Amino acid sequence: MSFRKFETEREGQIAFFDTFRIDYQNNDVLIDNTDGIWKGNILEFKLNINNINKVLFQAIKYLSKMRVKGESIPATILLVSLNEQICYVFKSKDYFDDIHKLYFGAASKNNDLFISHSPTEKIDYSDQTGAFRLLSILKEEEYMPIDLDENCICGWAERYYRENPKAAKGDFIGDDTGQVRIIGEIREPRHFKGLINPYTAKTNEKFKYLMDKLNDRLKKKDLGAFYTPIQYCEKAKELVNEAIARIPKGNDYIILDRCAGTGNLESVLTDEQLSHCVLSTYEYYEYKVLCERLMDKVRLIIPPIEMEDTYDRGYVKCADAMSKEYLENVLIKKYIDDEHCNIIMFENPPYRDDTSGMTKIKSSDFRQKSYVLEQMKANGVKKVNEIANRFIWSAFEYYLLKPNDAYILFSPIKYWKLDNLVNRKFYGGFLFNKKHFHAKSPSAITCISWGIEEETKEQLELKIYDIENDIIKYKGKKLVKKCYNEITKLFDKRKFDTDNVSYYYSNTNGSLVVNVQKPTIASDDIIAYFVGRGFGISNPNLNFNLLRNTYTDSHGFHIRKDVYKKYLPLLSIKYYLMFLRDWTEVELVCCSADKGFEYYDDYEFIKCCFIFANLNYYNKCLSTIDNNTIIKNELCFDNDTLASTDLNSYKSDLNKEEVELLSIWSRLLDNAKKTKEYNSNLTYSPYQIEQEINTYYVDDNENKVYNYPEINGDIVLLKNKLKEYHVKYITPKLYKYELIK
Numbered sequence: 001m002s003f004r005k006f007e008t009e010r011e012g013q014i015a016f017f018d019t020f021r022i023d024y025q026n027n028d029v030l031i032d033n034t035d036g037i038w039k040g041n042i043l044e045f046k047l048n049i050n051n052i053n054k055v056l057f058q059a060i061k062y063l064s065k066m067r068v069k070g071e072s073i074p075a076t077i078l079l080v081s082l083n084e085q086i087c088y089v090f091k092s093k094d095y096f097d098d099i100h101k102l103y104f105g106a107a108s109k110n111n112d113l114f115i116s117h118s119p120t121e122k123i124d125y126s127d128q129t130g131a132f133r134l135l136s137i138l139k140e141e142e143y144m145p146i147d148l149d150e151n152c153i154c155g156w157a158e159r160y161y162r163e164n165p166k167a168a169k170g171d172f173i174g175d176d177t178g179q180v181r182i183i184g185e186i187r188e189p190r191h192f193k194g195l196i197n198p199y200t201a202k203t204n205e206k207f208k209y210l211m212d213k214l215n216d217r218l219k220k221k222d223l224g225a226f227y228t229p230i231q232y233c234e235k236a237k238e239l240v241n242e243a244i245a246r247i248p249k250g251n252d253y254i255i256l257d258r259c260a261g262t263g264n265l266e267s268v269l270t271d272e273q274l275s276h277c278v279l280s281t282y283e284y285y286e287y288k289v290l291c292e293r294l295m296d297k298v299r300l301i302i303p304p305i306e307m308e309d310t311y312d313r314g315y316v317k318c319a320d321a322m323s324k325e326y327l328e329n330v331l332i333k334k335y336i337d338d339e340h341c342n343i344i345m346f347e348n349p350p351y352r353d354d355t356s357g358m359t360k361i362k363s364s365d366f367r368q369k370s371y372v373l374e375q376m377k378a379n380g381v382k383k384v385n386e387i388a389n390r391f392i393w394s395a396f397e398y399y400l401l402k403p404n405d406a407y408i409l410f411s412p413i414k415y416w417k418l419d420n421l422v423n424r425k426f427y428g429g430f431l432f433n434k435k436h437f438h439a440k441s442p443s444a445i446t447c448i449s450w451g452i453e454e455e456t457k458e459q460l461e462l463k464i465y466d467i468e469n470d471i472i473k474y475k476g477k478k479l480v481k482k483c484y485n486e487i488t489k490l491f492d493k494r495k496f497d498t499d500n501v502s503y504y505y506s507n508t509n510g511s512l513v514v515n516v517q518k519p520t521i522a523s524d525d526i527i528a529y530f531v532g533r534g535f536g537i538s539n540p541n542l543n544f545n546l547l548r549n550t551y552t553d554s555h556g557f558h559i560r561k562d563v564y565k566k567y568l569p570l571l572s573i574k575y576y577l578m579f580l581r582d583w584t585e586v587e588l589v590c591c592s593a594d595k596g597f598e599y600y601d602d603y604e605f606i607k608c609c610f611i612f613a614n615l616n617y618y619n620k621c622l623s624t625i626d627n628n629t630i631i632k633n634e635l636c637f638d639n640d641t642l643a644s645t646d647l648n649s650y651k652s653d654l655n656k657e658e659v660e661l662l663s664i665w666s667r668l669l670d671n672a673k674k675t676k677e678y679n680s681n682l683t684y685s686p687y688q689i690e691q692e693i694n695t696y697y698v699d700d701n702e703n704k705v706y707n708y709p710e711i712n713g714d715i716v717l718l719k720n721k722l723k724e725y726h727v728k729y730i731t732p733k734l735y736k737y738e739l740i741k
């Protein structure tokens with residue numbers, strides 16, 4: 001190894017890898033911000049190690065994070081003092097307990113108080129003996145088996161299903177209790193042999209709050225399981241108490257939860273209330289935890305005991321709440337038929353999470369045949385695809401039939417707001433943050449107490465609660481409004497004799513596609529294409545787009561010169577739905593055409609949306625060239641475009657923010673014109689400048705270094721200023737004209 005002194009750790013680290021033939025370029029050596037994982041070793045480099053405790057602790061913190069993520073824990077820790085050519089060797093097993101703790105914040109912070117044991121070896125690798133010894137350690141592929149607990153089980157489950165795509169939940173967490181004794185990986189490690197220690201607890205009770213996250217990929221989609229955090233269960237209990245208080249004296253009641261999971265909702269009820277609970281859940285391992293947790297306290301769990309045939313391919317026989325068999329279950333039916341027994345349903349039915357990325361997985365076909373689904377179709381109900389809707393519809397259809405019956409229901413509000421599934425008496429409700437239900441990102445989920453009397457409401461007032469540091473916090477109130485008309489109602493569907501055949505399409509990123517197999521239209525009159533689907537309550541980025549040419553799936557319309565300003569507010573809507581909502585609005589507000597074109601008479605609003613659209617990054621219209629044909633972008637403020645000509649008519653009405661925005665733009669364009677990437681045949685928008693001119697490279701420290709810092713600075717500035725502009729001038733009017741509702 002060379003004896004030169006290194007200036008940076010990075011330089012020394014690369015020299016070390018090269019010397020010891022660690023192929024860091026073709027292997028995942030540099031993972032998780034560590035200095036390197038190689039075979040059974042974790043490496044931590046310093047130019048000079050002055051404080052071993054501190055550096056060792058940093059490595060231990062990495063190992064702790066790796067355990068949580070389900071990554072194999074190297075058996076050996078190597079601390080390398082590069083300029084001294086000394087390597088300190090430690091064994092991970094000597095720090096077993098420390099690795100099993102959780103650490104928050106960066107691994108390199110607050111490491112001063114850690115006390116290490118002496119290293120098992122100190123190797124001077126400047127001579128041949130030392131170098132040979134180090135080389136042989138680097139070849140060892142040993143790992144330290146870890147203990148599983150609540151903190152890491154999800155990481156290991158995800159890895160297990162990733163590496164065993166066909167595996168089912170039982171293969172991972174199966175236990176030796178009940179009728180089905182599949183001994184899962186966690187109890188008898190086969191795939192993870194030598195990487196995890198067998199989990200010795202008899203049941204999975206400890207993982208009761210995590211059983212949704214331990215589902216295999218198919219089940220995750222199929223079951224739509226998002227567990228309710230305890231703080232929200234407590235809050236919802238208030239609605240249950242009120243519903244119980246409304247029950248006439250002398251009546252019995254049951255609290256029915258057909259999709260109880262592991263029983264989180266019920267876990268907060270009093271013993272007296274529990275004695276009225278009738279519960280079931282469809283997933284086998286949830287059922288087992290549910291029984292263990294609540295069997296002796298509740299009135300009934302369906303099925304009451306596990307029989308030989310209860311386990312049905314990972315599910316619980318008789319417990320599919322959407323089946324005919326379940327609807328006809330005599331044990332439940334007797335309460336429904338009893339005119340002196342009220343039914344209170346307390347449920348968080350499954351729902352699909354559009355952000356989960358699981359939509360491509362096929363559902364197991366035996367679960368597709370849902371009796372409730374057939375009944376909904378037979379009754380002419382349209383919105384049947386969402387599984388939550390099937391639970392909700394069937395609750396009112398088959399169970400909630402007597403005065404004072406009630407439904408305390410957790411669900412994204414779509415069922416009421418867009419699908420018009422429930423028009424019943426509203427007894428109050430809450431808005432909760434779905435992030436705390438193991439969802440990927442924050443969004444709004446409602447918990448509403450419904451009675452059974454018919455009542456049509458245009459809006460509901462909900463109390464907002466978030467959870468901060470495990471404590472539930474009241475955050476004010478929110479009005480939720482019903483929506484009737486999709487924005488597609490406003491689309492311009494005119495066709496003209498002057499339209500020509502064209503084969504030009506745009507990709508979602510705006511780039512040009514020529515598809516000679518599929519003719520579309522173009523004309524001098526057509527300047528853009530707007531893609532738009534549905535209400536945009538979820539995935540607005542996918543569902544709305546402004547492009548120069550036709551988009552293939554035809555969910556949209558061509559924007560023509562004569563009325564183009566009428567349609568630029570659509571981009572303001574998309575932008576709002578993507579960026580400006582806080583969680584209390586995500587999956588709660590959407591776009592609507594309920595007030596039609598009322599907004600078009602508002603000169604100021606149209607002006608603002610015009611300026612916003614022409615300066616906004618999400619306007620993906622590009623100027624392109626196909627052979628010698630230039631397809632010009634007219635929706636930008638470069639010279640000689642339709643938009644720049646029309647901008648003149650607003651010149652005397654510009655407010656100070658608009659003057660500022662336009663001056664940033666003109667500086668940006670001027671600078672872009674001076675670059676070698678600029679093509680004077682094209683007209684440029686901020687998006688096109690960012691795509692084609694704002695080039696960069698990545699330096700040694702993985703930072704982006706921009707070739708034109710002024711251009712990059714103005715792009716960022718423009719984005720920030722446009723955001724403020726939208727909030728001040730556009731957002732309130734989107735609400736006023738119910739374009740956002």
Ligand SMILES: C[S@@+](CC[C@H](N)C(=O)[O-])C[C@H]1O[C@@H](n2cnc3c(N)ncnc32)[C@H](O)[C@@H]1O
Pocket residue numbers: 222223224225226227228229258259260261262263264265280281282283286319320321322347348349350351
């Ligand atoms: C959103 S989770 C709620 C679980 C629990 N009640 C809670 O709030 O934490 C929905 C539950 O419904 C169960 N489930 C899904 N489809 C079902 C079906 N067809 N019948 C019964 N339960 C079902 C899932 O396994 C999951 O436990």
